[in-house]
Amino acid sequence: MRLARVLERVFVAIPVMLGVAIIVFFFMRLSPGDPVDLMMGEAGSVSPREMEALAREFRLDEPLHMQLYHFLAGLLRGDLGNSFVKRKPVARLVREHLPATVELAIGALVIALVIAIPIGIISAVKQHSILDRVSMAGAFLGISMPAFWMGIVLILVFSVYWHVFPSHGRLPFAVGLKTITGFYTIDSILTGNWSALASTLKHLFLPSLTLGAGTAATIARMTRSSMLEVLRQDYIVLARAKGLTEYAVVVKHALRNALIPTVTIVALQIGTFLGGNMIVETVFGWPGLGRLVVDAIQRRDFPLVQGAVIVYALTFVMANLLADIIYTFVNPKIEL
Amino acid sequence: MKVNETNVHLAQLPTTDRSPLQQHLYLLGIKLRLQRQNLGNFFRQLKRHPTAMVGAIVVVLYILMAIFAPLLVPHDPFTGILGNRILPPKWYEGGRPEYLLGCDELGRDLLSRIIYGARVSISVGLISVTVSTVIGVTAGIAAGYYRGLFDEIFSRFADLLLAFPFLIFALGVMVATGPGFWNLIFALCFKGWVEFFRLARGETLSEKTKEYVEAAKASGQGHLTIMLSEIMPNIIHSVIVLGTLRMGSLIITEASLSFLGLGVGTRIPAWGSMISSGRQYMMNAWWISTLPGMALLLLVLSINLLGEGLRDILDPRLKID
Numbered sequence: 001m002r003l004a005r006v007l008e009r010v011f012v013a014i015p016v017m018l019g020v021a022i023i024v025f026f027f028m029r030l031s032p033g034d035p036v037d038l039m040m041g042e043a044g045s046v047s048p049r050e051m052e053a054l055a056r057e058f059r060l061d062e063p064l065h066m067q068l069y070h071f072l073a074g075l076l077r078g079d080l081g082n083s084f085v086k087r088k089p090v091a092r093l094v095r096e097h098l099p100a101t102v103e104l105a106i107g108a109l110v111i112a113l114v115i116a117i118p119i120g121i122i123s124a125v126k127q128h129s130i131l132d133r134v135s136m137a138g139a140f141l142g143i144s145m146p147a148f149w150m151g152i153v154l155i156l157v158f159s160v161y162w163h164v165f166p167s168h169g170r171l172p173f174a175v176g177l178k179t180i181t182g183f184y185t186i187d188s189i190l191t192g193n194w195s196a197l198a199s200t201l202k203h204l205f206l207p208s209l210t211l212g213a214g215t216a217a218t219i220a221r222m223t224r225s226s227m228l229e230v231l232r233q234d235y236i237v238l239a240r241a242k243g244l245t246e247y248a249v250v251v252k253h254a255l256r257n258a259l260i261p262t263v264t265i266v267a268l269q270i271g272t273f274l275g276g277n278m279i280v281e282t283v284f285g286w287p288g289l290g291r292l293v294v295d296a297i298q299r300r301d302f303p304l305v306q307g308a309v310i311v312y313a314l315t316f317v318m319a320n321l322l323a324d325i326i327y328t329f330v331n332p333k334i335e336l
Numbered sequence: 337m338k339v340n341e342t343n344v345h346l347a348q349l350p351t352t353d354r355s356p357l358q359q360h361l362y363l364l365g366i367k368l369r370l371q372r373q374n375l376g377n378f379f380r381q382l383k384r385h386p387t388a389m390v391g392a393i394v395v396v397l398y399i400l401m402a403i404f405a406p407l408l409v410p411h412d413p414f415t416g417i418l419g420n421r422i423l424p425p426k427w428y429e430g431g432r433p434e435y436l437l438g439c440d441e442l443g444r445d446l447l448s449r450i451i452y453g454a455r456v457s458i459s460v461g462l463i464s465v466t467v468s469t470v471i472g473v474t475a476g477i478a479a480g481y482y483r484g485l486f487d488e489i490f491s492r493f494a495d496l497l498l499a500f501p502f503l504i505f506a507l508g509v510m511v512a513t514g515p516g517f518w519n520l521i522f523a524l525c526f527k528g529w530v531e532f533f534r535l536a537r538g539e540t541l542s543e544k545t546k547e548y549v550e551a552a553k554a555s556g557q558g559h560l561t562i563m564l565s566e567i568m569p570n571i572i573h574s575v576i577v578l579g580t581l582r583m584g585s586l587i588i589t590e591a592s593l594s595f596l597g598l599g600v601g602t603r604i605p606a607w608g609s610m611i612s613s614g615r616q617y618m619m620n621a622w623w624i625s626t627l628p629g630m631a632l633l634l635l636v637l638s639i640n641l642l643g644e645g646l647r648d649i650l651d652p653r654l655k656i657d
Contacts, residue, residue, distance in 0.1 A: 019496040030512045140644075144637040146588050148595050149611060149629030156622050275503035279592055283615075294596055297511050309500075309508045317499045 006325050013321050018072075020313045025071050028306045029064065080307030085299050090307035093292060099182030100170060101288035104280070105273045107208030109266070112216040117262070120223025124258075125250055127228060135220065142217030147276050151210040151283035158206060165206050168285040175199050207284040211276050215269045222265050227258040260327075267323030271316045356558045363565040381649045388645020394638035401451055402458040409448035410434070413605055416443030422621040440610070440624045441617050449605040450631050456599070456606040457635060460517070461587040464524040468586075469579050471525070472532025477563050477571075479533070480540025487537070494530045502527060503589055510598040517600045520593065524586055535578055539571040573650040580643035584636045591632055607632045 055061045062070075074081060080090035119139075123132040159167035170184055171177060177196045180187050185204070188197035230236065231254055239253045281290035289308060296304035382389055401408060411434075420443035424431045431438060437446040479487035497505070509523035543549060544567070552566045593599050594608025602609065607628040614624030 016495060016499050019492075020499045023496060024508065027508055027512045140640065141637065144584060144633060144640050146591055146629065146632055146636070148592060148608075149625075149633065152611065152615065152618065152625050152629065156618060156626065160619060160622075271501040275501040278503070278507070279595065282596065293507075297507070298597065300511075302511075305508070305511055309504055312504045313500045316501050320499075 002328060005328060009321060009324050013317055017314055017317055020317065021072060021075055021310055022068070024306055024309050024313070025068055028302050029067075075310070080310065081303040083296070083301055083304045085296070085301040085304070090304050093304065094289060094307060094311055096182075097287065097289045097292045100286060101277055101281070101290060103183050103185065103204070104207055104211060104277060104286060104288060105270070107204045108212035108215065108273060109269075110212075111208050112212035112219055112269075113266070115212075116216040116219035117223055117259075120220045120262075121227055121250065121255065121258075123220070123224045124227030124231060125246075132224075136224070139217040139220045142213050143221075145213060147210055147214065148279045148283050150213060151206070151280055154206050154210060155283070166203050167206070170203050170287060171196065171199055207280050207286055210283070211273060211280045214276070215266075215272055218269065219262060219265060223258065223262050226261045227254060230254045230258040264323050264327045267319055267326055270319035274312050274316055356561060359557070360561050360564060363561065367565060367569060378649065382645070385645045385649060387641045388649070391638040391641030391643075391645060394634065395642055398454055398635050398638070399458055402454040405451050405455055409445070409451050410436070411445035411448045413444060413448035413452045414603075416440070418443050420444075422617055422624070424621070425623055437627055438621075438623050441613060441621070446623065446627060449610060450607070450628050452605040453607040453610060453628060453631065454635070456517075456594075456604060457587050457590060457632065460520055460524070460590045460600075461583045461639075464521050464528055464586050464590075465579050465583045467521065467525045468528035468582070469532050469575060472529035472534075473536040473568075473571075473575055475529070476533040476536025476538075477540050477567060480537040481544060481559065481563055481567065490533065491537070494533055497527045497530050500527065502585075503592055506589055506593060507596065507598060510593055515598055515601045517604075520590060520600055523593070524589060528582070528586065531578065531582065532575065535574055536571060539574060540567055543567050543570050577643060577647045577651050580639060580646055584639040584643065587632070587636055587639070 052061070071081070078091055080094065082088065083090055083093060086093065119135045123135050126132055155167040158165040166172075175193075175196050177184060177187055177193055177200075178191050180190055184200040185197065188194070188200055231250075236249060236254055239249045244253075277288065278290035278294055280286065281288050282294050285291070289311070293305060293308045295301075296308065382392065416439065420432075420435065420439040422441055423435055423439035423443070425438040425446075426433055426436050428438070435445055435447070437450070440446055440449065475490050479490050500508075505527050506523040509526055510519060513519040513522065540563075549562060549566055552562050557566075590599065591606070591608035591611075594606040595612045597609070597612065599606050599608055610628040611625045611632075614621070614626075614628075617624050
């Protein structure tokens with residue numbers, strides 16, 4: 001029965017994805033300026049014949065509904081069109097830049113969870129203590145903090161003044177790392193290149209912290225409030241009355257139930273990571289998808305922007321779907 | 337005042353002789369009088385909530401700063417003096433007393449530019465939150481009240497827009513329309529109304545089944561009157577809370593877009609673009625990026641403090657602990 005519910009959710013997501021693709025397509029067509037002219041800006045002087053060939057190459061000479069048809073058909077095949085500027089398939093560019101972005105997102109998630117969950121639990125258990133007040137004030141600050149500014153301040157403090165963490169990129173050129181998966185942490189372990197691993201982790205720290213800070217704040221507040229809710233329940237009172245240690249009450253009885261909303265929030269935070277990564281990657285010169293998009297925007301490379309926005313939106317839809325499904329599985333009370 | 341005068345005349349007419357509009361104005365008059373009493377009560381509660389009060393005061397100061405920016409600035413924020421390039425703040429070695437926060441990479445007074453930057457953030461925040469609220473709440477109440485095809489269309493469209501992360505959607509719209517003040521508002525509102533729509537629709541669905549709405553229907557009130565004078569006052573508190581909290585994130589989104597070069601344009605000083613252009617000078621002039629960011633952080637922090645305070649006062653159901 002539960003499987004049927006999950007399948008139903010999946011089927012609901014399909015028209016949403018189709019709608020997303022159509023919205024992106026029309027928005028990109030709304031933009032002023034002829035794409036061929038824009039490309040010429042890069043390529044220099046070109047004869048009218050060549051311009052026609054270009055228009056044909058990008059199907060700009062066809063009516064709009066045919067363009068949409070080809071666009072959607074291409075999307076089904078995993079073909080996102082070709083970049084105006086780089087003259088490469090967008091899908092390939094996205095694929096090349098994806099590992100850096102995913103690695104950063106995982107780093108951010110790890111940092112967020114490591115900071116937030118202990119803080120959330122301790123703040124709830126020691127409600128109204130100094131520790132609770134300070135960490136909730138910190139979480140409040142984290143929610144209001146613009147990511148790009150936080151990144152800049154971290155660079156100023158940790159790179160410019162203290163020189164403890166690098167401010168830019170994933171690895172210095174001097175460290176030769178053979179790329180296998182594109183995930184530098186995994187690659188350096190696979191090739192046994194430990195100095196590269198240390199350097200990778202150092203490069204990863206500040207961007208991950210910047211990207212994860214807002215999420216950490218949200219998760220800490222969420223964990224605290226659901227923990228407070230759970231600690232008021234009768235079965236917790238019973239567990240205490242049975243004479244269990246405080247540790248057993250909190251960790252074995254309360255935490256499992258208190259983490260249910262947290263798990264869902266984590267899946268939903270993927271959307272925040274997607275938006276935030278453009279900012280964080282720009283600040284830290286991180287060569288991922290976000291940088292690719294920001295560069296494409298500045299060069300008005302519409303197919304690349306279009307392709308990346310679709311990848312972002314589809315990932316977001318799937319993350320929300322995942323949150324829904326996780327929620328059904330971890331919370332036996334809920335029927336979707 | 338006008339409404340109250342009309343009220344006196346309307347009260348003398350028998351209920352059946354009033355047109356729907358007159359009936360509406362009559363009820364609005366009664367409500368305004370009730371609200372004036374509620375407002376006093378509200379301010380008393382706000383005073384007992386110190387963080388919300390601090391937030392409110394800071395936000396008001398920012399708004400005043402934005403309005404009176406031309407009178408407040410010590411120097412011209414648009415034209416720089418070449419000799420003042422990356423001049424440090426006053427308290428630093430080499431700083432000059434007449435330039436309190438120093439100058440930027442083009443020799444323009446940083447304090448003056450920060451004061452002017454408030455104009456963009458405050459006006460974009462206020463306008464986009466107002467437009468989003470009006471569109472979202474109107475459509476939401478109507479969708480929740482009438483249901484049917486109208487609800488179906490708006491709800492599906494809202495679902496579609498929710499499939500985009502906010503910043504990415506706004507970014508896509510800005511790429512399509514190009515930088516500019518109204519384009520920015522458009523980009524923020526295009527998706528911003530959805531949350532208000534969902535809130536208003538959900539609340540209307542639950543309010544609609546309550547006795548007081550049934551009573552209003554039985555007493556022969558029109559649909560428009562029921563929506564405006566029965567349902568609306570009961571959901572407006574949640575809307576105000578959501579609106580305040582959303583304003584903070586809209587301002588951050590605006591600053592993020594400006595940071596990426598897709599804001600109001602390069603001519604107008606905006607905090608996001610100031611932070612972005614100061615980045616290249618981080619090694620020897622930290623103040624160019626950092627100080628506008630502090631102005632932004634303080635504003636967003638105050639708005640959120642006010643928002644959470646309002647939530648505790650107006651909508652205690654949503655309180656976190």
